Amino acid sequence: MASLSLQDVSKIYTRKGRADNWAVKSVSMAIDDGEIIALLGSSGCGKTSTLRMIAGFESVSQGSIRIGDKTVNALAPAERNVAMAFEGYALYPPLTVYDNIAFGLLRGKVARDEVRRRVRHVAELLEIADILERYPPMLSGGQQQRVSLARALVRPADLYLLDEPMSQLEPQLRSLLRGRIKDYLIAHRMTSVFVTHDQTEAVALADRIAVMSDGVLQQFASPEALKERPANLFVAGFIGEPAMNLLPAVVAHRAGRLEVLLGGRQGHEALRVGFGPAARIAAAAGLQDGQAVQLGVRPHKVRLDTQPPGGDMPAAGGNAQPAGDNIVQGPLAFNQWQGDQSHIGVELGGHTLLVVTDGALDLAPHSRVTLELPLAALHLFDSHTQQAVLHGADL
Ligand SMILES: Nc1ncnc2c1ncn2[C@@H]1O[C@H](COP(=O)(O)OP(=O)(O)OP(=O)(O)O)[C@@H](O)[C@H]1O
Ligand SMILES: [Mg+2]
Structure with missing residues (x-):
């Protein structure tokens, strides 16, 4: 096993008479010995190109790749001691399934009995032990x-x-194999990079996830960090199902507190969201009055106050409002029961905030809904740079 590092790695596909295609743009990441990494991103974002450069099937246009303490840019695939499962499978049609699997082991001069044992083991693991004699x-x-x-x-x-x-497998088999493969990789301390565009799979399998978009590495972090501290608007919107709510707002200081006004400069009294003592936070985050930001909050983290308007019964499950949480109100836009949870839309500052709750809720159409936005669940992103400037969980 070995560590892997990419330093400013780019892939530029060139073709005569065509503009250069920068499929991978200056990607840097360091992967530890024994670590399991997911490359996650939508189709065409450069995942396969990155993997093929690491394996040596594509040249590295710029930058360097190290496996262990060796720079491998100039080495042929066979000299890199890398095992790869290709997107297009690349099986040998004249060989049986058994011989296809055993091929790499036989080249490595492993004893025949040991080859048989290992092939059987991995075939059972992947539920293909019954097709070993097929072509x-x-x-x-x-x-x-x-x-x-x-x-x-x-x-x-x-x-x-x-x-x-696992892209071709049905969901049940996929989730069964996911667990088995993870155990196998950990048990053998296999440094691995796997590509997926399924974030559930990335979260379930990987120690850290590299989120890519348009050839650029957006963030390389643990699944928890991607959810709780997304580095920019892309990651905030990409990671999490349903996606994080992102509402345009402007920064304002008021009575020693830092606030954002939802709905931009026209934001009014009812749609202020506070962050706490202003000077310290604003200085740390470099926030200015009037700065355009996006306020982020995940649909699962918004608390819906089900107390009837004007009633004085405390909301089910809670009464004292935790310090620092924000109360906002807006008209109900929709209330959809999805069979296991409710998706509730509430109009706030000209946008619809999605709230996800466990139970079915009986809310009258267009009724006014009260929401709590817990400080720890709030995120602020600079609208111009798209970068995260503040995570409520850090305050
Ligand atoms: N051999 C090639 N020659 C020219 N352009 C290529 C080549 N291979 C890939 N590309 C281009 O590079 C970009 C990234 O492709 P890549 O295959 O790395 O994406 P991907 O993230 O693996 O996508 P998918 O999820 O669809 O497999 C795309 O714009 C693609 O068209
Ligand atoms: Mg691909």
Whole structure:
């Protein structure tokens, strides 16, 4: 096993008569020995290009890649001791499934009995032990994909690169194998980078996730950090289902408190959201009065006050309002019961805030809804730079 580091790595595809295509733009990341990493991003963002440069199947246009303490830019794939499961599987059609999986082991001069034991083990792990005597053209896409994955996992290597290893599998099998593969990678201390565009899979499998967009590494952090401290508006909107609410606002200082006015400069009294003692926070975050920001809050973190208007019964489950939490009100836009949770839309400052709650709620159409925005769940992003300037959890 080995560590892996990318230093300012770019991939530029050039073709005569065509503009250069910067598929990967100055990506840097350091991956520890034994760490499991997900490359997460939408189609075309440069995940496969990054993986193929690490494996040596694509040249590195700029920057350098190190595996362990060796710079590998100039090494051929076979000299890098990297096992890869390809997006397109790349199985050998004339060989049986067994021989496809055993191929890398036989080259490595492992004893025959040991080869048989390891192939069986990984085939059972991936639920393909019953097709070991078949040939790849006779297999379904999902079976071929698991053979390709088995072939990569079974051979000893310094680094494992898995390009969308479970994209063809149905959800139940996927979630079963996810757990098994994670245990296998951890048990063998396999440094691994896997590509996915499924964030549930990335969160379930990876120690850290590299979020990419348009060739740029947006943030490289643990699943918790991506959720609780997204570095910018892209990550804030991309990670989490349903997506984080992002509401335009402007910064204002008032009576020693830092506030944002929802709905921009026209924001009014009812739509102030406070952050606490102004001077300290504003100085730390470099915030100026009038600065355009986006206020972020996840739909699950907003608390809905179900107390009837004018009533003096405390809301179910709570009464004393925790210090620093913000109360805002707005008209109900929609109330959808999804079978296991409610999606509730509330108009705030010209935008619709989505709230997710566990139970079904009986709310009259267009009624005024009271919401609590817990300080610890709030995020502020600079509208211009798109970067995070403040996370309520840090205050
Ligand atoms: N061999 C190539 N020649 C020219 N351009 C390429 C080549 N391979 C990929 N690209 C381009 O580079 C960009 C990134 O492609 P890449 O395959 O790395 O994306 P990806 O994140 O793996 O996408 P997907 O999720 O669809 O597999 C795309 O714009 C793609 O068209
Ligand atoms: Mg790809």
